[in-house]
Amino acid sequence: MEETKPQLFKITFDGIEVEVEPGTTIMQAARKIAEADQSQTSIVPPAMCYYKPLPASGGKCRACLVKVAQGSAKDTRPMPKLVPSCITQVQDGMVVENTTNEAVLEARKGIVEFLLINHPLDCPVCDQAGECNLQDFAFEHGSAHTRYEEERRTFEKKDIGPYVQLHMTRCILCYRCVYTADQVTNKREHGVMNRGDASEISTYIEKSIDNDFSGNIIDVCPVGALTDKTYRFKNRVWFSKPEDAHCDCDKCSGKVILWYRGDEVIRVTARKNTWGEVNEFICNTCRFERKKTSDWVLEGPTKVKRSSVISANKYRSDLVKKPDFALKLAATQFKNIDDTREYVTDKDTIRHQSIENNDKANHRSLLNQNN
Amino acid sequence: MARKILTEHIHVPGIETFDVYRKQGGYTAVEKAIKSMSPEEVVEEAKKSGVRGRGGAGFPMGMKWGFLAKPEGVPRYLVCNADESEPGTFKDHYLMKTIPHLLIEGMIVSSFALGANKSFIYVRGELMYVIRILEKAIEEAKAKGFLGKNILGSGYDLELVVQPGGGAYICGEETALLESLEGKRGNPRNKPPFPAVKGLYQCPTVVNNVESISNMPWIVNNGGEAYAQIGIGRSTGTKLISASGHIQRPGVYEIELGLSVEEFMNSDEYCGGIRKGHHLKALVAGGSSVPILPANLIMKTANGEDRLMSYESLSDGGFASGTMLGSGGFIVFDETACIVKNTWNFSQFYHHESCGQCSPCREGTGWMEKVLHRIEHGHGSMHDVDLLVDITKKIEGNTICPLGDAASWPVASAIRHFRDEFVWHITHPSEATAPGAAYRGDMALV
Ligand SMILES: Cc1cc2nc3c(=O)[nH]c(=O)nc-3n(C[C@H](O)[C@H](O)[C@H](O)COP(=O)(O)O)c2cc1C
Ligand code: SF4
Ligand code: FES
Numbered sequence: 025m026e027e028t029k030p031q032l033f034k035i036t037f038d039g040i041e042v043e044v045e046p047g048t049t050i051m052q053a054a055r056k057i058a059e060a061d062q063s064q065t066s067i068v069p070p071a072m073c074y075y076k077p078l079p080a081s082g083g084k085c086r087a088c089l090v091k092v093a094q095g096s097a098k099d100t101r102p103m104p105k106l107v108p109s110c111i112t113q114v115q116d117g118m119v120v121e122n123t124t125n126e127a128v129l130e131a132r133k134g135i136v137e138f139l140l141i142n143h144p145l146d147c148p149v150c151d152q153a154g155e156c157n158l159q160d161f162a163f164e165h166g167s168a169h170t171r172y173e174e175e176r177r178t179f180e181k182k183d184i185g186p187y188v189q190l191h192m193t194r195c196i197l198c199y200r201c202v203y204t205a206d207q208v209t210n211k212r213e214h215g216v217m218n219r220g221d222a223s224e225i226s227t228y229i230e231k232s233i234d235n236d237f238s239g240n241i242i243d244v245c246p247v248g249a250l251t252d253k254t255y256r257f258k259n260r261v262w263f264s265k266p267e268d269a270h271c272d273c274d275k276c277s278g279k280v281i282l283w284y285r286g287d288e289v290i291r292v293t294a295r296k297n298t299w300g301e302v303n304e305f306i307c308n309t310c311r312f313e314r315k316k317t318s319d320w321v322l323e324g325p326t327k328v329k330r331s332s333v334i335s336a337n338k339y340r341s342d343l344v345k346k347p348d349f350a351l352k353l354a355a356t357q358f359k360n361i362d363d364t365r366e367y368v369t370d371k372d373t374i375r376h377q378s379i380e381n382n383d384k385a386n387h388r389s390l391l392n393q394n395n
Numbered sequence: 396m397a398r399k400i401l402t403e404h405i406h407v408p409g410i411e412t413f414d415v416y417r418k419q420g421g422y423t424a425v426e427k428a429i430k431s432m433s434p435e436e437v438v439e440e441a442k443k444s445g446v447r448g449r450g451g452a453g454f455p456m457g458m459k460w461g462f463l464a465k466p467e468g469v470p471r472y473l474v475c476n477a478d479e480s481e482p483g484t485f486k487d488h489y490l491m492k493t494i495p496h497l498l499i500e501g502m503i504v505s506s507f508a509l510g511a512n513k514s515f516i517y518v519r520g521e522l523m524y525v526i527r528i529l530e531k532a533i534e535e536a537k538a539k540g541f542l543g544k545n546i547l548g549s550g551y552d553l554e555l556v557v558q559p560g561g562g563a564y565i566c567g568e569e570t571a572l573l574e575s576l577e578g579k580r581g582n583p584r585n586k587p588p589f590p591a592v593k594g595l596y597q598c599p600t601v602v603n604n605v606e607s608i609s610n611m612p613w614i615v616n617n618g619g620e621a622y623a624q625i626g627i628g629r630s631t632g633t634k635l636i637s638a639s640g641h642i643q644r645p646g647v648y649e650i651e652l653g654l655s656v657e658e659f660m661n662s663d664e665y666c667g668g669i670r671k672g673h674h675l676k677a678l679v680a681g682g683s684s685v686p687i688l689p690a691n692l693i694m695k696t697a698n699g700e701d702r703l704m705s706y707e708s709l710s711d712g713g714f715a716s717g718t719m720l721g722s723g724g725f726i727v728f729d730e731t732a733c734i735v736k737n738t739w740n741f742s743q744f745y746h747h748e749s750c751g752q753c754s755p756c757r758e759g760t761g762w763m764e765k766v767l768h769r770i771e772h773g774h775g776s777m778h779d780v781d782l783l784v785d786i787t788k789k790i791e792g793n794t795i796c797p798l799g800d801a802a803s804w805p806v807a808s809a810i811r812h813f814r815d816e817f818v819w820h821i822t823h824p825s826e827a828t829a830p831g832a833a834y835r836g837d838m839a840l841v
Contacts, residue, residue: 072754083585084752086793105792111585134789138758171782174765197751216580216751219563221761223751 033116038067038124050109073198074110081203082110087135094119136166142177144193152248154261154333184227195249201241208305209237239311243294255291262333266326275307289315400613400633402649413535416496424612428504429549437508443619445631450604451722453706462591464599472600473506473514478560478567482683483724486635487605489647492525495532501608513554520562529557564748568796569602582752583796627653630705640727643667656702657694673729681721683741684801686808733833734816738809739767745802756799759790773824780817
């Protein structure tokens with residue numbers, strides 16, 4: 025009773041101990057570990073729907089499922105099902121397994137597959153490519169081939185106004201834009217219609233989204249379902265150079281990123297944190313109408329993760345640390361070369377061996393396909 | 396004649412009216428509870444009775460009531476789940492339209508027990524005429540002083556609201572139902588928090604099925620212990636079974652739990668046996684969501700004991716050789732039924748009814764449906780069967796609500812028990828797609 029300091033909960037996440045305040049979610053606890061030690065970034069569960077700045081988001085995509093191997097210090101039983109780490113609160117003494125649990129990785133592979141079966145895979149023409157959460161997610165957790173042979177779902181194109189382009193076929197129904205419209209803009213005109221895999225993001229009776237903060241739905245969208253009409257097909261993100269800038273805006277904080285191509289500002293977005301979440305939502309005037317350098321006070325180049333394709337060709341070694349997973353990967357791939365074999369110089373033997381090896385490789389890839 | 400609790404007076408002419416219902420001993424439970432019992436005592440009787448939820452999950456009702464949070468100054472709600480949309484289940488519909496006052500009486504004593512002053516009956520939207528019947532019954536009860544302000548002069552107030560549902564199966568899932576009742580899109584909520592802590596309008600709420608609540612008048616009148624004497628083991632009381640399919644006498648039957656499946660299926664009091672000249676092939680014992688059983692596992696469990704109509708006996712053997720009592724939708728298939736077609740049919744339903752919130756169910760149900768469609772129409776390939784099994788595994792347990800499981804189990808169990816039939820569809824596409832074709836194979840026919 026005399027304690028005034030809030031008591032901290034100690035949890036173990038993938039074998040790493042961390043202390044967090046009661047009420048923290050498993051996801052936030054994992055992020056805390058990674059924020060303290062960047063080499064641990066890869067243990068943080070992926071989030072396709074959860075978005076911290078938007079209360080009530082999360083729990084839908086199931087990308088972040090983890091295993092709770094021990095509920096708490098008091099109740100040491102494991103939880104029977106995998107739980108969504110983004111909305112599950114920690115208990116004192118909880119033991120969580122993410123990258124160390126096979127069932128979790130298997131389920132996650134399933135989620136990637138589910139999200140991709142109806143996704144158009146039109147990355148080459150999609151404005152989101154290069155900054156797409158689904159691309160990252162699929163790259164990190166998916167498999168290289170698809171088992172889906174059916175026709176993909178498509179939607180009729182809908183016009184939702186002058187600023188935002190809706191591509192419903194690319195949508196993964198994370199509901200982030202719905203929460204944004206609900207929480208950030210002052211009137212709600214936008215929601216989900218229909219059911220199941222026919223569910224569709226829609227403005228209420230097709231009314232266009234026109235209010236001062238509607239552009240933020242572009243930034244929160246994890247895929248290319250909502251893109252900036254003023255930026256459409258203008259560029260590939262890795263050709264542009266992001267610069268932090270601000271202005272004195274009477275509607276929002278005015279803190280933005282200007283995306284340059286040469287000297288031209290081709291796009292304005294809000295700034296995001298390490299987890300891809302918007303720091304401060306910006307207004308439509310800043311986003312769509314202030315496209316001259318003279319509208320802004322420049323602050324310098326935006327920090328971009330080394331692993332991001334955006335940093336291609338403009339990598340600044342003073343700003344980034346080499347991620348440790350590349351080294352780890354290299355270590356696992358490393359094998360001593362077996363130089364005890366005899367050198368073969370005879371042409372016929374070489375030909376014969378290469379045919380044999382080719383057959384073996386074909387056989388292996390067939391086996392893989394069938395599995 | 397077997398014991399009847401819910402349907403004893405169901406055939407009395409005019410039982411849908413207050414006067415006739417009252418003459419048959421109706422509303423005595425309200426009098427008894429309100430005049431001579433405390434709310435806690437009613438909850439205690441519910442606990443003693445051991446009655447389990449009849450909506451599908453079979454969770455003990457008294458225990459659920461015990462979990463209801465009771466913060467000071469916050470209203471509590473009782474919501475009756477009358478959304479009944481599970482394929483093969485049609486008992487609540489029957490009960491409400493024939494003897495509406497039973498549910499109303501149950502709602503009054505249950506609301507009294509939980510300290511709810513406003514309670515809801517959420518009725519499947521398609522059943523407008525049942526909604527009218529219930530509303531009329533409520534008016535009658537109100538006129539006689541059993542509902543409304545100061546019931547029977549006790550100072551206890553109760554308002555009962557009938558709400559037409561949104562026309563979606565998912566609105567039967569309790570948290571989707573609450574969302575829908577609040578006027579929102581019927582999307583299930585993530586749990587925890589459970590409704591007992593944060594339910595309707597974020598207030599503590601109990602959601603119970605029509606049949607569960609309709610047991611309460613009898614329990615109050617006769618005591619929980621007397622109720623617990625009926626049935627077998629932890630499956631106490633009676634259960635309404637909606638029997639359909641290839642049987643002589645389809646319909647709704649009230650059985651004492653513990654009756655053997657064989658007797659239920661074959662006796663003339665109930666299903667009256669398989670239709671003449673045909674053999675039993677498969678059984679879905681508890682509504683479309685539960686695993687299907689092949690003929691050799693229906694009458695006997697895997698270790699040779701008689702299979703009984705009870706929660707425990709039906710689930711004997713787990714999913715390897717058992718199933719579940721579920722909501723009591725008893726669907727019988729004879730040898731003319733095609734299991735692949737039936738599985739495809741069920742999967743169409745779940746695909747259509749998925750709310751679309753979580754990715755495994757939204758995408759997985761559609762995927763399964765498409766693969767099954769291909770197999771059924773002679774375009775399957777051998778790896779499709781294992782693909783289906785893998786999809787069910789990727790959905791099951793990973794979703795927000797149990798609809799994902801409910802969509803997976805019928806597919807997984809059909810392949811588990813009828814794999815050769817799926818294979819036959821793939822290897823013999825032209826025979827399998829012929830009109831009326833059904834695989835006979837070398838299956839043990841009973
Ligand atoms: C997809 C889905 C649909 C459901 N539909 C119904 C229904 O129509 N009627 C019902 O009573 N319970 C239904 N349930 C079960 C409810 O969620 C809940 O468990 C039940 O209403 C609790 O009442 P009980 O304890 O009296 O059974 C459904 C569950 C799921 C997952
Ligand atoms: S399991 Fe299906 S029905 Fe349930 S919440 Fe997820 S998408 Fe909706
Ligand atoms: S990020 Fe947790 S469920 Fe989507």
